[in-house]
Amino acid sequence: MTLTPTFAIPPTFLGATLEPAAARFWVAGVPFDIGTTNRAGARAGPLAVRHASRMLVDGDNPANWRDPLTLGLADVGDFTLALGDISSSLALIEQQAAECSHLIALGGDHTITLALLRALAKRCGPLGMVHFDAHVDTWPDNFGQSFAHGSVFYHAINEGLVDSRRMIQIGIRSPVARAVYEWTLAQGVRIVSAEEVHTLGASAVADLVLATLGAGPAYLSFDIDAIDPGQAPGTGTPEVGGLFTWQAMAILKRLGGLDFKGMDLVEVAPAYDVAEITALAGASVVWQYLCLQH
Amino acid sequence: MTLTPTFAIPPTFLGATLEPAAARFWVAGVPFDIGTTNRAGARAGPLAVRHASRMLVDGDNPANWRDPLTLGLADVGDFTLALGDISSSLALIEQQAAECSHLIALGGDHTITLALLRALAKRCGPLGMVHFDAHVDTWPDNFGQSFAHGSVFYHAINEGLVDSRRMIQIGIRSPVARAVYEWTLAQGVRIVSAEEVHTLGASAVADLVLATLGAGPAYLSFDIDAIDPGQAPGTGTPEVGGLFTWQAMAILKRLGGLDFKGMDLVEVAPAYDVAEITALAGASVVWQYLCLQH
Amino acid sequence: MTLTPTFAIPPTFLGATLEPAAARFWVAGVPFDIGTTNRAGARAGPLAVRHASRMLVDGDNPANWRDPLTLGLADVGDFTLALGDISSSLALIEQQAAECSHLIALGGDHTITLALLRALAKRCGPLGMVHFDAHVDTWPDNFGQSFAHGSVFYHAINEGLVDSRRMIQIGIRSPVARAVYEWTLAQGVRIVSAEEVHTLGASAVADLVLATLGAGPAYLSFDIDAIDPGQAPGTGTPEVGGLFTWQAMAILKRLGGLDFKGMDLVEVAPAYDVAEITALAGASVVWQYLCLQH
Amino acid sequence: MTLTPTFAIPPTFLGATLEPAAARFWVAGVPFDIGTTNRAGARAGPLAVRHASRMLVDGDNPANWRDPLTLGLADVGDFTLALGDISSSLALIEQQAAECSHLIALGGDHTITLALLRALAKRCGPLGMVHFDAHVDTWPDNFGQSFAHGSVFYHAINEGLVDSRRMIQIGIRSPVARAVYEWTLAQGVRIVSAEEVHTLGASAVADLVLATLGAGPAYLSFDIDAIDPGQAPGTGTPEVGGLFTWQAMAILKRLGGLDFKGMDLVEVAPAYDVAEITALAGASVVWQYLCLQH
């Protein structure tokens, strides 16, 4: 029987208190956000997601009766960054990520995923990719900037970090240059629009994910703007018509068969959040991911 | 023709001005909230729900052309409480509830339901229960506290206030101890998860409710966190993946065949609300409930 | 390659910089809001919708690869109004609208639509009407006031500006006087409730729209309160159970076959918005409308 | 010993429950706001000020040990208005005000003061005026509209309702047409700028008020924008550099020697408020005014 009320647990993810050395899964914050192209502030995401995670501590996941805290979970704090410097920060993130075994990264903006994949692919080879997002993020540049939050998968594919034939994008709906979209399809990426999720149903989309990824190492990159702005206002580049959290959760809980090597949750920008609902959505995604592990 | 604009009606529920003695239905506020385990503030719920109800005054329910104001409705104000004292407050609430005929209680946190049921079951016997919530609320305790918002139906069932075989829970989705969940099922309670509502449809869920409750006295306990945080952020223990208001309303409007003896609307915490949307959702639920009466 | 980041474009709709004389489509703000009956503040809608539109600038609509900026779009600023005077303001709006060819009006409250239709029907004859709203807006008066935001289509139909047999209302769900509702049906208006949209699906509703309007001049009047308060809290008369933005967008994108002569987007009240999500929903509706043109 | 906690008292001003006929002082809401020239929403002021007043119920004023609830105070609800119609609303307000003996009006925008003074001056003759405001409100018109919130004292002086030689304005600081300002001085009005309050001190300003008003009937018109936006953000036309609440309260508490016949508190617009601080400032001003009475 727990005697510490929810509002008094330690301010780590799920209140985790395990020493890093004793853990199998490491949560780290990566408060980098100068790669954003619209509203700023994802640097405050890690703290907000950790704080919101307190609401998920008390009990098991009713889908499979797992409790992430029993898996061996440590929260190792935030990564060091180079203020105002994209390329130095990417190098620092890669270097720190390389020291973690199974890493759950809390962004920060989507730029960080490139550094995380560089570190992970060195160990695991090209990764299958489950990518939730409103945007394809395969632009070759971002208003003139090569490395920022809209070009992360352009680089990840070109650098061979991701096996684009084992990559699926879910929730896509933003305006996009036709050439960028068609390049993405040409790499073999499977794009599932938000409208398709609404009309196909979560279970069918989960089947698509499983079929696309198959066996082999997998990665989950979850941009919170995949979720509708009504349920996740706290982000920098919202787009109407998004996924509902129940759909995202219902898809994720069916992915237990994939061989996940890591994940990131990015683009939570708490300055635009209300009542922590975006942060809670992000924390719930991470919690659901952890419940897939065994 | 009404000449008073919406924003100038009296600050009672639906602007009701009937004297209590002349009414068939009584609305009362129960601003008790020290049984909450996460975010505080449901004490301010009654005022917020009353205020939001002004938006529903002007017209009939298009589902059945009823207008609650024609039913004989009085707003009797808020119940007296014992500050900072759970058991004394429960006794006071029970005593005041016992004096009301058909009571619609505006919480306050879910703890109040226990006192309300104690009063009502004395008059009506064990009640069938339509329980909207994100949480089963059948924990034997709450971080060491016996009587608080997470244990209300554990006690209500054990005290024989509720006929657990005529009880249905709708919208359940939070983390929960497996033993608590299984105890609930073992009592014969029908649990409909939020995901099931999303996939079965509102009409099918309404049928389940009608089949579970059957004839006999019935009660509606509506915890606003049954609704998704995107539509009801103003509450203390939000959970992603919740019901949509259209589903809750579509279920409720099909329950005219039940023999309702009372209801409560709990856990509206306006400090976390935006633009009164949570309070309006709560007021709409009460309004829909009233439109079932005749 | 655009080098101006999203947050630095001009504060016009979509950052449009074309001179009015060179444009085919004119966006104008109509910051009139003294016809509201509940929460005030739609006068600030035009600026908020323009500001939010910056999020839609970068790319084509993936539904048909059109980019509204290539159509010949000008933002002509806000219309002049008579402060605190409904009838003089309606006259001024009509007069200014008469000078625009294909006008996209950003309200302001729904009262403005009457003036816009008076101007347009003079040129095009009675219009077919696609009307998204939570309310029928066919009351003969508004708490004693003839011309305000709840009576606009009562007058528009009576003045012959709208062909009521070619009119469809989508998203209807508010309390309403039975007589008002039945008068509307008696005029031949097709009413699609919000619950019907949820159960029929967006594609079926789009078919209904096409079948109702048929050939002939058409108009889109989009009251943002058609959208659910969870996705569009920033409005004056919210009603629970509303449309989701994905449904509105999915319906609109299927209406390319209609002969639209103009549109308005009304009732965005930013004081109640959060993180610009209501304004973005409004801007997205206008953007989708523009993408139907060719 | 009061057993009802602050958050459970009736939603009237200070929780007053006296019948109007038994009272010496009447509080009424006047939710009129279509005379505003910038941000809308003062219609919601009365409810917000009443709600915030609960924080002042428990105890006496330490300045003179008076408790307004012992004076004979009734809250008579809101006045009826004509939606969207300035002149009809002014007539309705005047007519209802004429039926009240000592009236404390909660606006609504400043336009209402003209109607209140018309009613009162009929009974008391021209009134001495203590006018707190950021603006002189003596413009002959408001963007073309004669009767609105910026012209109220132009009309009140011209109609002989106010004795301009017994009028003082405190807190003035907005941009203003030179001719308007000089006309005001020419009527004999004493203008005390906000900067003068900051440098002279509250006590010296109180002396100026007493000297300017002298004997004879007096009136207090308190526009909440007299207070600085940091302490009163919830208003329509904020101006930086305003009075602090301690100064306003310190001035008011020294005015016990004036023969007040009534007061109004205007321009509280809760949509822009935070944590009820503007509404509380307004309620505190009214409470202080009541504590001057005996």
Place this chain on the structure above:
Amino acid sequence: MTLTPTFAIPPTFLGATLEPAAARFWVAGVPFDIGTTNRAGARAGPLAVRHASRMLVDGDNPANWRDPLTLGLADVGDFTLALGDISSSLALIEQQAAECSHLIALGGDHTITLALLRALAKRCGPLGMVHFDAHVDTWPDNFGQSFAHGSVFYHAINEGLVDSRRMIQIGIRSPVARAVYEWTLAQGVRIVSAEEVHTLGASAVADLVLATLGAGPAYLSFDIDAIDPGQAPGTGTPEVGGLFTWQAMAILKRLGGLDFKGMDLVEVAPAYDVAEITALAGASVVWQYLCLQH
């Protein structure tokens, strides 16, 4: 040279990472808030104050070139509480406080101070008291409840924990029962109203504090509602006319001569805060207190 940006430091007070055993000063959260009589939510105060403290990490106090992090500071997390139970929680708080040497407690509501003083007075004897507050907090009860946030100093004085002749209250201004106020004076307590602070100046008030406390053990109890609602909206019982933060800071920095044995900062309720300004005010008070130590 620090390379970790402000937004990436650990989520402890000032980012402190020292082990408790190695520290001279201990910061602990005490998230108890069921003793509040108006707005709820001070349970979330500790986390908010810790988070806001990050803004104070980078540098020395320019008043005396001290940096609290060099003093030997540990953040020991939050105390355990008994949910919904005032007397058991007070016992738990006292017991945990007894294990700390020099404790800085982050509330929580003001009720906690009684338990903290019970623990401390056992070690140090009756304490001199510097009490910043809008309220005297010497009521014998709180709406019928003996032990809650308005009676803390009534009990502390009666229990002999505080030497009332060495006690000063600063910022007092709320409505109060005359008998309560006079009882306080009769105990020898020095009351400095907020208006007196505004007119006397911070330096003169600091002299009063030093003269009142003299030699002997001292304690600082800082209720954030001493500060004006414009600078500290995030609290439960705001009162207009409060102290400005510059005054509080200017008084505190002159108190280096007192022999402080501990302090608490209470009543920060983040749900009503804006942009963390209340939490920052609270964190700054604690930081200033620490800079007095040597």
Place this chain on the structure above:
Amino acid sequence: MTLTPTFAIPPTFLGATLEPAAARFWVAGVPFDIGTTNRAGARAGPLAVRHASRMLVDGDNPANWRDPLTLGLADVGDFTLALGDISSSLALIEQQAAECSHLIALGGDHTITLALLRALAKRCGPLGMVHFDAHVDTWPDNFGQSFAHGSVFYHAINEGLVDSRRMIQIGIRSPVARAVYEWTLAQGVRIVSAEEVHTLGASAVADLVLATLGAGPAYLSFDIDAIDPGQAPGTGTPEVGGLFTWQAMAILKRLGGLDFKGMDLVEVAPAYDVAEITALAGASVVWQYLCLQH
């Protein structure tokens, strides 16, 4: 007589519509914010300040009866930037600033001032500096980054852009490294702390400014965090105890004797603002600056 209500003027600064070529004073937005070290989002400052400036359009400055719109004012829009790249952005800003005659820059974070001064000093030689801020901004680096918002005057002095003996800093109060502070004094900079402004009075501070700057070219760099967080919450690095807006305005209006060559208003971050009060404070500072010109 103006017929366009405040809420309908063009979205430029003060609604200016003059062509740049015809203007003497140019307002430009510089939405650069990746040099911030705490809360992000000053990129949205220019739009917010322009929007808030509408509240200042209607009338003359009562201090000297000037109206900035009569001076020849153009709003030239926002400068082009290099996304995510500090040094390229500084080069772009310098280059665009060089093309403006008398430039009023709306930031963006304080980093931009370095580029603005590089452009201006080329034309005017070393500038006297009136610097309002909570921070000295003379750090040699910012968490490892040379060019960011905390080092701008370190570089400006070292590059000879500012004549440090003709430089005054007003409002200083943050924690700071002793060496940084003493280096600043050693350059001859006059530092006036916020507490000194509170105790000396605005008029005395204005005299200090005039005495320090004397004759010769002058520049005003106004960091909005000079103002107290209660009046200017919308900024990235707030510090308690700040200036009040009345003080800043009272100082500025006495600086008509200086030979100003340009100004900037930086660090307005609207995501943390409430009711536009920070943006209005910023707009008012610029408006007051313009009223000094002739």
